[in-house]
Structure formats: C-alpha cells, structure tokens
Amino acid sequence: MKPKQQSLLTLVLVFLLLIPLVGLAQRLPMRFDLTEGHQYSLAPATVQTLAALEDRLQIKLYFNRDIEGAEALLPQRLLIADLLEEIENVGAPYVEVETVDPTTDLAAMRDAEHVGIEPLQLTGQDIAGIQVQLQYQGLELRYQDRSEIIPFVTADELEYAFTVRVASLLRPSRPVLGFVSDEPPLPPPMPGMPRQIPPARIFEKLRERLGQRYAVRDLNLAKTPSVAKDIVAVVVARPQNLESAQLQVLDRYLAEGGHVVVLQDFESVESSSLEAHPLQTGLEDWLQHFGIHVDARLVYDLHGVRVQAGVQTLNTPSGPQVAPVEANYGLGLLLEGDSLNAEHVVTADLSRVAMFWAHPIGLNPLPPGVDADILLRSSPQSWLLPADTPLGMSLENIQAMDRKARSGQSPRSYALCVALQGVFPPAFEQQDLHPAAGSLVVLGDADLFHNTTFASGADGNGDFAANLIDWVAQESDLIALRSRGKKQRPLTDFTASYVERHGGWEQEEEQLEAVHRDAVRYSRQSQRWIAWGNVLGPILVVFLLALGHMSYHRRRAGKVFVAGGNG
Amino acid sequence: MRVWLLAKREFFATFDAPTGYVVLALFPALAATLFFLTGPFFALNEASLRPFFATMPWLLVLLAPAITMSLWAEEKRSGTEELLLTYPFHLRQLVLGKFFGAWAILALALVFSLAVPFTVDALGDLDWGPVGGGYLSVLLLGGASLAVGLFLSSCTDNQIVAWLLGATVLLAFNLVGLAATAASMPPTLGQLFLALDFGNHFQAMTRGVIDIGNIMFYLGVTAFFLVANGVVLERRRWS
Incomplete structure (x- = not known):
C-alpha cells in the first residue's frame, strides 16, 4: 500500500475507533459533582x-x-x-x-x-x-x-x-393537614363548571401550595370534640374570637404530641384601601401559657419593600414629565440574610420572606422541657409603631411613619416567628391525657400567606410555608430538597458598608440621605475600580513580562558579543 | 522527551514575536471586559462565574486560531517545513510538540485570568467547585479548538486564511446544536448535531459536573484533528 493511502486509512480507522469510544463514554454513569452540597446529584x-x-x-x-x-x-x-x-x-x-x-x-x-x-x-x-x-x-x-x-x-x-x-405514589394516601380559619366554606362543585372561589377565602393560594404535598382539610374546632388522628399538623390562620372549648381541642392535640402553626394577626387589612379592622383572636392567654407574647404593635423596618408612593413632575429637555416616586414602606418587611435563621432547616436556604404589618413576638420563660428557636426576625434598624397607625402607602404617610418610628426609641431587631418543640403542659384541665412531644410555631403575621402576597410573586413565602409544614410534619428531608440550587451568594454591599462606616442607619433623615447619596457614589466607584483593575491588570503584567524578556535577550546578545570580542 | 523539547521550543518561540504577548494579554483582558464591564455581573449581585465561562467558547473561536495560525502555515510559507520534515523526528512527535506548545500558551493565558475568580471570591461566597470544572472545561475545549486550528493551519501557507478557516469551523462547532432545535431537522440528525456541539458539553462542565462522556468528547475531537494534521503532513511529505 502506498504511504499516502496508508495515512488516509489511518485517519479513517481513528475516526471509526473514536466514534464508539466517545459514544460508550457518553453512556457511562461516571460523573463527579464538584458543586458545594452536590447540588446536581440526587439527594x-x-x-x-x-x-x-x-x-x-x-x-x-x-x-x-x-x-x-x-x-x-x-x-x-x-x-x-x-x-x-x-x-x-x-x-x-x-x-x-x-x-x-x-x-x-x-x-x-x-x-x-x-x-x-x-x-x-x-x-x-x-x-x-x-x-x-x-x-x-x-x-x-x-x-x-x-x-x-x-x-x-x-x-x-x-x-x-x-x-x-x-413518595405520594408509594403511600396509600396523602398526609392530611387540618386548616382552621374564619373563611367561608367552598361552594359545592357543579358538574362542568369551574369552582368559584369566594373572595373571602384569603388563604386559598396557601392551601393550593400545601396541597401539592398534603390533603388540606378545613377544620371547625367548634364542631369537633378532638383533632382526628390522621391529621399530621394543624394550621390556625388568623383566628378570631376563639372560645375556650375550641382552645381546649387545640390544647389537647398539642399536649398529646400534635403540631400547630399559628398565624397571629390583630387586624385584617382591606387590600384596596389598606384600611385596618381590628381583630380579637382569643389566643393571647393560651399562648402566654407557653411563654409566648405577641404584641399588637406593628414592626417598622428600614429594610422594607420599595413601593410607588406617588408621582413627581420632572423638568426634562423635552418638557415636564411625570415620574413615579419610590419609597421604603417600612411596614412591608423584606427578610433576608441575617433576618432568616441560618441554623434552622426551615429557613437555612431560603432567599427571602416578605411580611406585611407584622407584630413582634416576645418570649417569656418557657415551660420546662420546651425549647424555642427564632426563625424570622426584623433587621436591626427596626422600631415599633402603635397598633392604630394608618397603613397607607402615600409619601406623606410613609414620611410620617418614619418620623414617628425614629422619635424616642432606639432601633433593634424583633422576633417575628418562633418555633417551640417539646412536651407541652396543657393549659386546660384535660382528662385521660397521653403527653407526647409536639411542636408549636407562632408567626406575628398572617398576611405573608394572603392570596395577594402569593400573587405578587413572593416565591420565598411559598417555600417558607412548605418548609414550615414539612418540618412540623417531620418531613425535613424534603426541605433540603426544595432548597437545592437556590442558595443565594450575594456580593458585598458597598453602599451598606459605607453607611455603617459613616454613622450608621440611626442618623437624622436628612443626614442619612446625604450619606446614602455618597454611599451610592462610592459603590459605583468601587465597582468601576474592580472592573478596570481586572481588565488592565493582566495587560500590565504581560507588558512587564515582555519588557523583562526583551532585556534578558539584549543582555544575552551583549554577552555573546563581548565574549566574541574578547576571544 | 522529544515531544517535550519540541513543545518547549514552540512555546518560547511564540514570545520572540509580539503576537504571543498580544494573545496572552488579550485573552484575560477580553474575558474580564465581557464579564465585569459589558456583562451584568454587578447588577445580578451573585458571586458566580457562570457568565464568565459562558463567554469562553466565543473567545476561543477568535483566539485559538490566532495561536495556531502560524504554526504550520508560516513554516510552509518560509520553506522551513521541508527542513523540519527531514529532521530525525517522527511526524507524530512534530504534531504533538506543536500542539502541546500551543496548549501551554493557552494555559498560561488562563493563569492570567485567575484574578477574576479571586476577585469574585473576595466580593462574595464563591463556590470553587464549578470554578475548577470551568477551568478544566476551558482547557479541554481549548485543546480541541487548538487541534482544529492546527489542522487547518497545515492545510494552507497563508496565516490569515488559516485564522479565517479556524474561526469559521470553530463557530460552526459552537452553533451546530441550535440547528437541532429546528422543526425540519430529522430526530437522528438533530441528536447528532447536539452531540457534536462544543457548547453543550462545555455548559455541562461549567456548572461543576465533570462527566466522563464530556471529557472523552473533547479528547476524541482533539485526537481526530491531530491525526488529520499528521495525515496532511504525511501526504505532503510523499508528494
């Protein structure tokens, strides 16, 4: 065979050998997941x-x-x-x-x-x-x-x-979740018609979210002598005027190892007008028995949601233009970073949770054998406002709230959600009680699970609800699964660190505004320095290397010349 | 040993002309520009290097042929190729020597880009696993791209033509996967196009998952084009 033909044959043979080899390697289940927590491998x-x-x-x-x-x-x-x-x-x-x-x-x-x-x-x-x-x-x-x-x-x-x-397919039936609220019942289904959801069923989206995993059953404590055995946890959503008999049912369930999640509010807020109507919950004494006190005042946090608080007219080269004015709505709390308990499985991998018109929770001495964890807390730049504070989102009201919050008090972080675990002593006299370890979670807000909050795309709230229920229902393995790949890795906040270095967040409003302006400028400047440093740095290093290389060659050439001259 | 000597010679010879330094400076500078200045890194507020690695296949489309364009074409144009082929080296050693020399230049350029992950780590909590996977995948993708460039450089005696051919073929290798998504594409052909796409294998590795299939794909492409390079030289030797 001629050498030319032989070389061509080699190429064809290599090709034919490589195809099955590469194809076989694609089918080999050999992979190494280098990510933290092996997030691309099965949990x-x-x-x-x-x-x-x-x-x-x-x-x-x-x-x-x-x-x-x-x-x-x-x-x-x-x-x-x-x-x-x-x-x-x-x-x-x-x-x-x-x-x-x-x-x-x-x-x-x-x-x-x-x-x-x-x-x-x-x-x-x-x-x-x-x-x-x-x-x-x-x-x-x-x-x-x-x-x-x-x-x-x-x-x-x-x-x-x-x-x-x-997991659902492997079980004979889904675990059942009891749901206690004052919402109207669902109308009976009509054949061929989509079911109409009454607008007053404000936790319907929460039910839907939890329904992915559980069978959610509405529970009327007034008509039930005891919580059914198949119920893995009970959610008490914005209770009103709970009576002693109802509380006794709940108390027995908790003392016998049940799991209760309470969404406590002292007002219901109309979505359109933001008008608040006070509520009597009837839960205060019962919670106090376990060392929990939910304050009726409202938490005002400087790290709140940004809202459109009005409009302003700007003079531009093309004439006056109307532009929206954004402001920090301190009663809408944006909980992220240190506000979420990084040590607790429920909150460890959450990105953020949004709460509206939340109430602080105080912990008094707990019953013996009961432990508590704070899951959510406001930022250290938080104050308390009276329970009857107008909730409007106009610029005037927001400025008035801000002034009121800062006057007289020092800012501090407030607990907004606590989780208690252990054997709960009954608050009522109970016959034939079989005590067992259970859990009680109390949130100082119910609006975080309101339909409108879910509709506004607060994904973190849905994950938080699902995590909470999985945790109380002893399904913690699934929590870790849900949070996979969602870990946030935020960059250094240059603006915040500048403000901290220049007097912090507790300054007068005007002074703070000036510091904030400087901080934004400083942040942009720092980012520019970092970017250009990374672009020009390698060019400079390579330039110096080239100079070094050139001078080395010149010296070597010189030496050869000198050596030749001497010889 | 002879391969090592040839690779060393090729590596240092690159820096006798300014082209080597230009490539060395341009690669990390362009990568940093696309990541920090034109990309949304600060706006995304996320300590992740995925957007950084996403630009690498496109940078290699431009820079890998720039490294290899002169390796054979210039030897042929200046007439040193015939001399080289008479040296007591096996063709395999010549091809591998040039290839490893070019690969070392790319590796050095990558070392200069390490400032980017260290900066991101200083700004946030960077997961170093995907960074390791990313650099390994750039090295493998770079190796395959250099092998393609080297082969095309051996087919011509004009450096510019070698660069243009190299960039065009590499661009095609990076876009072929998109053709697989078209409705008119027969499923088997679509699967083949997806399997041939440089970007698909690359993306899987930059997320931090090193699959033996992806490694074998790049090594296979590299091996094929290096053999093809040898075949071109062999045919020329006997013509």
Whole structure:
C-alpha cells in the first residue's frame, strides 16, 4: 500500500475507533459533582425514595422537540434530561423514561390533554408578525394503578417535585393537614363548571401550595370534640374570637404530641384601601401559657419593600414629565440574610420572606422541657409603631411613619416567628391525657400567606410555608430538597458598608440621605475600580513580562558579543 | 522527551514575536471586559462565574486560531517545513510538540485570568467547585479548538486564511446544536448535531459536573484533528 493511502486509512480507522469510544463514554454513569452540597446529584431523600420502589415506575416526559424561537429553554431542557437520566440509573431496573412530542404526535397530544399537561404559550415577534408557540415541558408518573402529574417542570424544581410525587405514589394516601380559619366554606362543585372561589377565602393560594404535598382539610374546632388522628399538623390562620372549648381541642392535640402553626394577626387589612379592622383572636392567654407574647404593635423596618408612593413632575429637555416616586414602606418587611435563621432547616436556604404589618413576638420563660428557636426576625434598624397607625402607602404617610418610628426609641431587631418543640403542659384541665412531644410555631403575621402576597410573586413565602409544614410534619428531608440550587451568594454591599462606616442607619433623615447619596457614589466607584483593575491588570503584567524578556535577550546578545570580542 | 523539547521550543518561540504577548494579554483582558464591564455581573449581585465561562467558547473561536495560525502555515510559507520534515523526528512527535506548545500558551493565558475568580471570591461566597470544572472545561475545549486550528493551519501557507478557516469551523462547532432545535431537522440528525456541539458539553462542565462522556468528547475531537494534521503532513511529505 502506498504511504499516502496508508495515512488516509489511518485517519479513517481513528475516526471509526473514536466514534464508539466517545459514544460508550457518553453512556457511562461516571460523573463527579464538584458543586458545594452536590447540588446536581440526587439527594439522599430521592435515592431513598427510589429504593422503596417495588414495581415499575413509568416516567413520560412531554417535550416538544421544535423550540425554534425559544432556544433559551435548551440549557434547562438538557439539565432536565440529565437529571432524569440519573434518576433512571439510580432507580434501575424499576424506572423507565419515555419522551414524547405532543406537537408532532397526535396520541401524545391527546394523552397530555387527558392527564392535564398544558403547554406554556410563548409569544414572539418576527417578520411574519406575532407568533404564538406552544412549549410542552410536563411529566407524568405512573406507578401501579396510580399516576401523578407535574404540569410544567423546571430544572430547579424537578427533583423536589419528582420525589414528593413518587413518595405520594408509594403511600396509600396523602398526609392530611387540618386548616382552621374564619373563611367561608367552598361552594359545592357543579358538574362542568369551574369552582368559584369566594373572595373571602384569603388563604386559598396557601392551601393550593400545601396541597401539592398534603390533603388540606378545613377544620371547625367548634364542631369537633378532638383533632382526628390522621391529621399530621394543624394550621390556625388568623383566628378570631376563639372560645375556650375550641382552645381546649387545640390544647389537647398539642399536649398529646400534635403540631400547630399559628398565624397571629390583630387586624385584617382591606387590600384596596389598606384600611385596618381590628381583630380579637382569643389566643393571647393560651399562648402566654407557653411563654409566648405577641404584641399588637406593628414592626417598622428600614429594610422594607420599595413601593410607588406617588408621582413627581420632572423638568426634562423635552418638557415636564411625570415620574413615579419610590419609597421604603417600612411596614412591608423584606427578610433576608441575617433576618432568616441560618441554623434552622426551615429557613437555612431560603432567599427571602416578605411580611406585611407584622407584630413582634416576645418570649417569656418557657415551660420546662420546651425549647424555642427564632426563625424570622426584623433587621436591626427596626422600631415599633402603635397598633392604630394608618397603613397607607402615600409619601406623606410613609414620611410620617418614619418620623414617628425614629422619635424616642432606639432601633433593634424583633422576633417575628418562633418555633417551640417539646412536651407541652396543657393549659386546660384535660382528662385521660397521653403527653407526647409536639411542636408549636407562632408567626406575628398572617398576611405573608394572603392570596395577594402569593400573587405578587413572593416565591420565598411559598417555600417558607412548605418548609414550615414539612418540618412540623417531620418531613425535613424534603426541605433540603426544595432548597437545592437556590442558595443565594450575594456580593458585598458597598453602599451598606459605607453607611455603617459613616454613622450608621440611626442618623437624622436628612443626614442619612446625604450619606446614602455618597454611599451610592462610592459603590459605583468601587465597582468601576474592580472592573478596570481586572481588565488592565493582566495587560500590565504581560507588558512587564515582555519588557523583562526583551532585556534578558539584549543582555544575552551583549554577552555573546563581548565574549566574541574578547576571544 | 522529544515531544517535550519540541513543545518547549514552540512555546518560547511564540514570545520572540509580539503576537504571543498580544494573545496572552488579550485573552484575560477580553474575558474580564465581557464579564465585569459589558456583562451584568454587578447588577445580578451573585458571586458566580457562570457568565464568565459562558463567554469562553466565543473567545476561543477568535483566539485559538490566532495561536495556531502560524504554526504550520508560516513554516510552509518560509520553506522551513521541508527542513523540519527531514529532521530525525517522527511526524507524530512534530504534531504533538506543536500542539502541546500551543496548549501551554493557552494555559498560561488562563493563569492570567485567575484574578477574576479571586476577585469574585473576595466580593462574595464563591463556590470553587464549578470554578475548577470551568477551568478544566476551558482547557479541554481549548485543546480541541487548538487541534482544529492546527489542522487547518497545515492545510494552507497563508496565516490569515488559516485564522479565517479556524474561526469559521470553530463557530460552526459552537452553533451546530441550535440547528437541532429546528422543526425540519430529522430526530437522528438533530441528536447528532447536539452531540457534536462544543457548547453543550462545555455548559455541562461549567456548572461543576465533570462527566466522563464530556471529557472523552473533547479528547476524541482533539485526537481526530491531530491525526488529520499528521495525515496532511504525511501526504505532503510523499508528494
């Protein structure tokens, strides 16, 4: 064979050898997850759940292959496929994954419709006009004669959503959650009609969120002699005028090892007018028995939500323009960083929680054998305002609240949610009691789980609610799953550190404003220095290296010349 | 040993001309510009280097052919290639020597970009796992890109043509995955395009997950183009 032909043959042989080798390597389940907490590997809770499978688990992934115009979905889809592959490997031989495309397969489209997997509608514009695209990204899980659906799955949520649903498939029935509130009952379902939700059912979104994992059952304490045995936890949402008999039911449940979450408020606020109507809860003495005192005053926090407090007219080169005025609404608390207990499983990996018109919680001496943890607290720049403070979001009211808050008091951090664990001594005389360890969580606010708060996109509040219930229901493994990949790694806040160095947040309003302006300038300047330092630094180092290299060559050339001259 | 000697010679020879220094300074400076100045790093307020690594495939499209464009083309143009081929080196050693020399330049350029992760770590709590994965993936992707560039440099005697060819082929390797998302694409071909896409394998590694499949993909591409490079030289030797 001629050398030319031989070399070409070598290339072909190498190609033919590499194809199966690379293809085989793609199928090898050998991977190393270098991330902190191995966030791209299956968590122990998922592995444990998959190990409990005794029969075939069919996973049907509804994916449309054509994502032209929505290419941004591609990395997300690759992550989903990657995780499902790992699930299939770990769950072998019971787990089977099948991918179908409802946009090209009519039977798959019918199946998707039948099980309730709806496509996400994305609108885009091109030269042909506005285009609407249907993107399927749902999952159907079948185990024995039961099935579970994830209508639209995202890579972040997949593992939690998957594990929770498989756990549900493995159980004969879902765990039950008791829900106590003064909301009106749901109207009976009408065949063929969507169920109308009364507007006064203000915790419906919370029920929906908790319903992903639990069967939520409305509980009327006045008509129940005792809490049913199958109820894993009871949520008491914004109670009103609870009577002694109702409290006795709750008291017995808690003393016998039950788990109670209380969302305590002293007012109900109308969403449109922000008018507050005082509430009598009837819970004060009962909570006091366990060393908890919820204050009726309101917490005002400098680290609040930004709201549009009015409009202003600006003179611009193109004439006067109306622009919105933003202000810090101190009664809307934005809890993040140190405000979330980093040591507690419920709050450790949360990004933020938003609370509205919250009340501080004081802890008195606790009953023996009961421990308490503070889960949420306001920032150190917080004050208390009287319970009858007007709640409006106008600039005048916000400025008036700010002045009132700062006058006379020193700012400090206030506890807003406490979790107690242990054997609770009954507050009432109870017959035939069987004491056991339970838990009691008290929040100084119910509006954080109001429908409007959920609708405003406060995702952290939903995660907090789900974490809280999973914790009291002894399902802590799932909490860690839910928070995976959501850990925030914020950068140094140059503005805040500048303010801290120049007198802190307790200064007079005008002085603070001036310091804040300087802080913003300082922050921008620091960022610019960092950026340009990183851009110009390597250039400078390479330039110095080049100079060094040149002078070394020149010296060497000189030496050779001198040596030659001497010789 | 001979490969090592050749690689060392190629590495130091690069710095006899200003081009080597330009590449060395340009790579980290451009990466930092795209990350800090034109990218939303400060606005995102997140101590993460994923946007930094996301720019790397595009930087390599420009810079990998710039490193390799002269390696064979210049030898051929100046007539030193024939002389080189008569040296008592095996062709394999010549190709590997040039390749490892070029790879060392890229590795040095990457060392200069290390200021970026250290800065981000000083500003926030950086997870170093994905950073390690990111640098490993840039080295592997860079190796594959250099092998492509080296092969194309051996096909021409004009450096500019070598650079243009290299940049075009690398761009195609980075965009081929997008074609897989088109409706008109047959599924098998779509899968093949996705598997060939440099970016898909790269993204998986920059999130901090090192998969043996992705490593083998880059090593396979590198090996194929280095063999192809040898074949071109072999054919030329006998022509």
